[in-house]
Amino acid sequence: MIQGTIVKGIGGFYYVKTADRVIECRARGKFRNQNIVPLVGDKVDVRIDGENGLIDSIEPRKSELKRPSIANADQALIVFAAAKPEPSFSLLDKLLVTSSYNHINPIICINKVEMVDISTIQEMMKPYKMAGYNIIYTSAKYDIGIDKLKENLNDVITVFAGPSGVGKTTLLNRVIPSFNAKTGDISKKTERGKHTTRHVELIELEDGGFMADTPGFSSLDIDDIDRESIQYLYPEFLDLIGKCKFTDCSHISEPKCAIKDAVENNIIDIRRYNSYVNMYKDTFKLGGKYK
Ligand SMILES: Nc1nc2c(ncn2[C@@H]2O[C@H](COP(=O)(O)OP(=O)(O)O)[C@@H](O)[C@H]2O)c(=O)[nH]1
Ligand SMILES: [Mg+2]
Ligand SMILES: [Zn+2]
Known part of the structure; x- marks a missing residue:
């Protein structure tokens, strides 16, 4: 068994880059039975069969x-x-x-x-x-x-x-x-x-x-993001989350908000804060999630 990364997939064939070459592979039938589709980027174990290979297992995906x-x-x-x-x-x-x-x-x-x-x-x-x-x-x-x-x-x-x-x-x-x-x-x-x-x-x-090699895609297709999760996706907020007066502070209109204080003191840039507010408010239009 050798390890590699799927670099291309066309019509049921997968091209797996190993340490020294690219091997044309098929995937084992069990994947189809389990509804698993091998993807480009998958780290796989390949069983060599002459010139070609058979994808035997797929490592859990990081993303x-x-x-x-x-x-x-x-x-x-x-x-x-x-x-x-x-x-x-x-x-x-x-x-x-x-x-x-x-x-x-x-x-x-x-x-x-x-x-x-x-x-x-x-x-x-x-x-x-x-x-x-x-x-x-x-x-x-x-x-x-x-x-x-x-x-x-x-x-x-x-x-x-x-x-x-x-x-x-x-x-x-x-x-x-x-x-x-x-x-x-x-x-x-x-x-x-x-x-x-x-x-x-x-x-x-x-x-x-x-x-x-994908050219311009202007949005990453995503699962919906909970309104409360957005704050954690602004890295400059992270040290301050939990330091507001209210533990469930949305940093929009609550008093004694550590994030808003940081904006006042130019520790967090106002443009980024406004962007957070817009994203947060957009979730109300979108039924509770950011899409
Ligand atoms: N002035 C300038 N033009 C560039 C630069 N990089 C790319 N371009 C031009 O911008 C246009 C779009 O480039 P392209 O690579 O096709 O953009 P893509 O749509 O993001 O893949 C082409 O006419 C390129 O020649 C750069 O650093 N400076
Ligand atoms: Mg392009
Ligand atoms: Zn706050």
């Missing part, structure tokens, strides 16, 4: 995304452009919250940095730096920050997130030069349809680890 369909993603590289298109901070916050909720570590990547004055970009990203997020500044076009980005991708499975046109495919081509994916023009807004039909593939990085 699971539905769209793109991928197991065990460790990280989400959340890409926005410094300009063209202008970043949407509400979408950024949503992607941060949903990736953390799915136990996927978020990294923020601001691409196209050559288009905007660096001090303007840093000011723009200050709330996220204060919150403790890992932020990488890149220009895929001018090869800025690519080495730093690569360092952050070693040994783990990374998926892209972010709107289309920000440079995800261009970054992927920079990080893995042997992989030649098509970049799109901002004007082409046909991407969604394409993504839902295509197969996810994991591309191996030079120094170990994998990147999913």
Whole structure:
């Protein structure tokens, strides 16, 4: 039996990357009987049978995304452009919250940095730096920050997130030069349809680890998040939760709220706090859950 990671699945065949090669595999019948569908990203045990293999067991998944369909993603590289298109901070916050909720570590990547004055970009990203997020500044076009980005991708499975046109495919081509994916023009807004039909593939990085080749998906498909859980998905809140006057404080309108105090004292950025309030209030429109 050898161990490997499923890097591609097409028509009942699974391609499993082992230490030294990729093996074409079928899955054992028992999975179908148990209603288990092997996913790209699954860590599996393979029984070798001549040239081919048979997937014998699947390790429990650390994370699971539905769209793109991928197991065990460790990280989400959340890409926005410094300009063209202008970043949407509400979408950024949503992607941060949903990736953390799915136990996927978020990294923020601001691409196209050559288009905007660096001090303007840093000011723009200050709330996220204060919150403790890992932020990488890149220009895929001018090869800025690519080495730093690569360092952050070693040994783990990374998926892209972010709107289309920000440079995800261009970054992927920079990080893995042997992989030649098509970049799109901002004007082409046909991407969604394409993504839902295509197969996810994991591309191996030079120094170990994998990147999913899915192009722009602008929301991670998630299970519903309870209203009370949202606060735990804002990392800069964590030390203060439980220190409000009311133990079940929602940090919206209660008196003596530790979170609101921190906002007053510029320890928590007001933009992030407002984003929390919006997300919290949105759950009332959505029947109690954030979707
Ligand atoms: N100015 C500039 N343009 C870039 C940069 N990275 C990508 N682009 C351009 O942005 C457009 C969208 O890139 P693409 O990689 O297809 O974006 P995706 O939709 O996120 O995959 C293309 O025309 C790229 O050439 C960059 O760092 N600077
Ligand atoms: Mg793309
Ligand atoms: Zn509070």
